[in-house]
Amino acid sequence: MNALDGPSYEDVALARERIAPLVHDTPVATCHALDRACNAAVFLKCENLQRTGSFKFRGASNAIACLTKAERERGVITHSSGNHAQALALAARLHGVSATVVVPEDAPRAKREAAAGYGARVVPCPPTQADRRDTTRRLIEESGAVFVDSHDAVAVIAGQATAAVDLIESAGPFDVLLTPVGGGGLLSGTTIAAETLVPSAQVIGCEPEGADDAYRSLRDGKRIAEVQSRTIADGLKTSLGERTFRILSEHGTRIVLVSDAQIVSAMRFVWERMKLVIEPSSAIAVAPLLFGTLPVGGKRVGVILSGGNVSLDAAFAAMYPGLGSR
Amino acid sequence: MNALDGPSYEDVALARERIAPLVHDTPVATCHALDRACNAAVFLKCENLQRTGSFKFRGASNAIACLTKAERERGVITHSSGNHAQALALAARLHGVSATVVVPEDAPRAKREAAAGYGARVVPCPPTQADRRDTTRRLIEESGAVFVDSHDAVAVIAGQATAAVDLIESAGPFDVLLTPVGGGGLLSGTTIAAETLVPSAQVIGCEPEGADDAYRSLRDGKRIAEVQSRTIADGLKTSLGERTFRILSEHGTRIVLVSDAQIVSAMRFVWERMKLVIEPSSAIAVAPLLFGTLPVGGKRVGVILSGGNVSLDAAFAAMYPGLGSR
Numbered sequence: 001m002n003a004l005d006g007p008s009y010e011d012v013a014l015a016r017e018r019i020a021p022l023v024h025d026t027p028v029a030t031c032h033a034l035d036r037a038c039n040a041a042v043f044l045k046c047e048n049l050q051r052t053g054s055f056k057f058r059g060a061s062n063a064i065a066c067l068t069k070a071e072r073e074r075g076v077i078t079h080s081s082g083n084h085a086q087a088l089a090l091a092a093r094l095h096g097v098s099a100t101v102v103v104p105e106d107a108p109r110a111k112r113e114a115a116a117g118y119g120a121r122v123v124p125c126p127p128t129q130a131d132r133r134d135t136t137r138r139l140i141e142e143s144g145a146v147f148v149d150s151h152d153a154v155a156v157i158a159g160q161a162t163a164a165v166d167l168i169e170s171a172g173p174f175d176v177l178l179t180p181v182g183g184g185g186l187l188s189g190t191t192i193a194a195e196t197l198v199p200s201a202q203v204i205g206c207e208p209e210g211a212d213d214a215y216r217s218l219r220d221g222k223r224i225a226e227v228q229s230r231t232i233a234d235g236l237k238t239s240l241g242e243r244t245f246r247i248l249s250e251h252g253t254r255i256v257l258v259s260d261a262q263i264v265s266a267m268r269f270v271w272e273r274m275k276l277v278i279e280p281s282s283a284i285a286v287a288p289l290l291f292g293t294l295p296v297g298g299k300r301v302g303v304i305l306s307g308g309n310v311s312l313d314a315a316f317a318a319m320y321p322g323l324g325s326r
Numbered sequence: 327m328n329a330l331d332g333p334s335y336e337d338v339a340l341a342r343e344r345i346a347p348l349v350h351d352t353p354v355a356t357c358h359a360l361d362r363a364c365n366a367a368v369f370l371k372c373e374n375l376q377r378t379g380s381f382k383f384r385g386a387s388n389a390i391a392c393l394t395k396a397e398r399e400r401g402v403i404t405h406s407s408g409n410h411a412q413a414l415a416l417a418a419r420l421h422g423v424s425a426t427v428v429v430p431e432d433a434p435r436a437k438r439e440a441a442a443g444y445g446a447r448v449v450p451c452p453p454t455q456a457d458r459r460d461t462t463r464r465l466i467e468e469s470g471a472v473f474v475d476s477h478d479a480v481a482v483i484a485g486q487a488t489a490a491v492d493l494i495e496s497a498g499p500f501d502v503l504l505t506p507v508g509g510g511g512l513l514s515g516t517t518i519a520a521e522t523l524v525p526s527a528q529v530i531g532c533e534p535e536g537a538d539d540a541y542r543s544l545r546d547g548k549r550i551a552e553v554q555s556r557t558i559a560d561g562l563k564t565s566l567g568e569r570t571f572r573i574l575s576e577h578g579t580r581i582v583l584v585s586d587a588q589i590v591s592a593m594r595f596v597w598e599r600m601k602l603v604i605e606p607s608s609a610i611a612v613a614p615l616l617f618g619t620l621p622v623g624g625k626r627v628g629v630i631l632s633g634g635n636v637s638l639d640a641a642f643a644a645m646y647p648g649l650g651s652r
Binding site for chain 1 (some may be wrong): 353374436587594597598601602603604638640641643644645
């Protein structure tokens with residue numbers, strides 16, 4: 001037993017029971033045009049339709065469900081570019097726990113506002129990882145709140161893993177499972193779920209070329225803790241954590257890199273053909289199928305569409321000038 | 327028996343059997359924020375996720391399934407601002423029938439291209455109703471193709487009615503049913519379905535203020551065959567047909583008018599909160615719930631989200647300059 005061990009599959013199964021009363025049973029979508037594009041059978045788990053608009057609600061709900069009474073009374077705190085912040089805010093409210101979220105100033109407005117809308121105290125900070133941590137540390141010292149990490153906490157990883165469990169249960173088995181990778185919570189959880197449920201499946205993380213710390217960390221066997229990220233996938237700017245790096249290293253999880261242009265094309269494909277609003281961080285896991293970067297011919301492929309929180313200000317202003325702004 | 331009689335409920339039930347192997351069983355969505363906004367329980371039938379991106383695939387599929395062998399060999403033809411064109415194109419292809427669609431030049435590019443993508447011959451025409459009819463008549467004289475009207479054919483109305491039947495079966499009963507109204511095929515079909523399945527429900531058509539022919543026709547008891555339409559809801563510029571006018575008149579179906587600004591707000595709400603891409607012609611049936619134009623407090627409300635075919639060119643160019651265009 002190591003302090004950096006991930007959750008076991010039993011922990012994932014427990015998380016699933018714990019959060020079942022709260023999470024949406026999101027649909028699994030299919031698309032003829034996508035299947036044709038990659039000559040495979042693709043099943044997409046619509047976590048953009050999850051509460052708070054992303055899978056992050058699973059991990060946050062499990063983390064809060066695991067707190068002791070004394071911890072609940074202290075309240076919870078996190079830093080997040082957005083989706084984990086919203087997720088923790090709602091999960092906390094549903095458990096009657098107060099929440100503080102530290103959000104970088106460059107996070108999409110829609111994500112910041114949503115966290116506040118769920119009743120959390122939103123504290124802005126400069127956009128670097130170091131600033132996020134410093135601001136959070138200061139607030140913890142002041143308030144005694146319990147920190148719920150966005151990706152490296154065991155309870156959070158176990159919660160994120162439940163998306164893959166649901167997907168496999170309703171549409172499995174799979175030969176390939178694709179998820180985005182930022183901090184690595186979803187990818188680690190999916191790896192752990194797959195190990196037990198579809199042991200022969202290849203689990204692959206999709207990462208922006210402009211934020212390729214996971215790719216380089218796993219290739220070199222050494223975690224890059226800070227990355228100068230340049231990508232439109234705002235949810236994937238976080239580096240792997242110590243625990244997620246360890247889980248992914250041990251399992252030999254593979255990473256594919258995706259350009260921003262491919263992310264936008266895949267995002268547009270999903271909006272246009274599947275009528276689903278997904279964010280860039282989700283489209284990244286569709287891109288390798290559309291552009292042939294990943295040969296999957298004849299295979300059964302599962303994809304986690306991680307979220308749909310994207311600011312629509314520019315889109316509506318452009319589509320309906322004079323009508324589209326609020 | 328009158329030449330303008332609508333389909334009976336038995337015709338609708340037969341249509342449902344006929345098209346069952348082809349149509350998607352689209353999900354029914356709910357949204358806490360929408361329920362709160364109108365203090366009701368709202369269930370939205372996601373026909374934006376129907377094949378070809380709209381409910382029109384139901385009516386077109388039923389119309390083609392009803393053709394004789396000799397008629398199938400002649401091929402089919404229609405004029406449509408877009409969704410019926412796509413729907414007929416795919417339904418024809420799936421039955422091995424050739425299709426010609428006359429599409430006004432001002433129809434969204436995405437809709438025109440999709441019809442061609444499904445293998446139909448696309449013939450552009452000037453944007454008035456008269457031009458659409460003239461061009462179509464000329465082509466019928468040349469080719470002998472069978473005309474499949476977008477809204478006034480019995481088989482088409484029976485097919486469109488199946489959306490409401492599915493919705494009522496999976497989430498009914500309802501006190502109120504809302505659909506958009508353009509040519510009146512969906513609204514007539516919904517009225518006929520409701521008459522048998524939820525006879526106490528109020529069926530209401532939602533029409534753009536800038537294309538209010540159905541509202542005025544039903545109010546004055548006299549069909550307005552041509553309307554100078556000014557609305558962003560491109561799918562709702564058609565006037566009621568003789569048959570749909572008769573069905574709606576006989577049933578006393580009510581119409582509510584919606585402004586373009588309300589349509590855009592409702593559309594944005596559904597994209598942002600429900601993560602579903604819907605077109606303006608669908609958002610119109612959500613707007614009366616969001617803006618309190620229709621008091622539905624404490625009621626069970628069914629809405630048909632009719633389609634999701636909207637050009638994303640401007641949206642992606644604005645969201646991702648340099649990346650967003652194809």
